[in-house]
Amino acid sequence: MFISKKKRIQNYLDSIEKNQWSPFDFLLAHYLSGKLLNTFAQYGISKLSCHIDFHDDYKCINVQGKHNSYYIDIQIEQKEFSIGCDPVEPDDHKYFLLESPEYLYSAVSTEIRSLSK
Numbered sequence: 001m002f003i004s005k006k007k008r009i010q011n012y013l014d015s016i017e018k019n020q021w022s023p024f025d026f027l028l029a030h031y032l033s034g035k036l037l038n039t040f041a042q043y044g045i046s047k048l049s050c051h052i053d054f055h056d057d058y059k060c061i062n063v064q065g066k067h068n069s070y071y072i073d074i075q076i077e078q079k080e081f082s083i084g085c086d087p088v089e090p091d092d093h094k095y096f097l098l099e100s101p102e103y104l105y106s107a108v109s110t111e112i113r114s115l116s117k
Helices: 005-014 023-033 035-042 101-115
Strands: 046-054 059-067 070-077 080-086 093-097
Touching (some): 005 023, 023 035, 023 046, 023 059, 023 070, 023 101, 035 046, 035 059, 080 101, 093 101
Antiparallel strands (some): 046 059, 059 070, 070 080, 080 093
């Protein structure tokens, strides 16, 4: 029986008590509600696309977009995330521990602001 990826993610989140959610779990919920991409759009990232790898052994949220002349690539894994920004293709990423959704949003906002300087 086919179950959509969004439904599998929702079932996964429903199977965990909310007080046990990891920062990654909260970001999955933000993805489902639209908050994740809406927040990035507020930072001036356009042409946003999101791909979710949601397997038993590997889970990742990959967000891509554009900010002015820069391509933006954000990889969010269960314990860390990375941000790459480049006019051609973001191959070099900065890596951060995934401490909280707020920390992710702050780091992305800081990177986007640094591109304008």
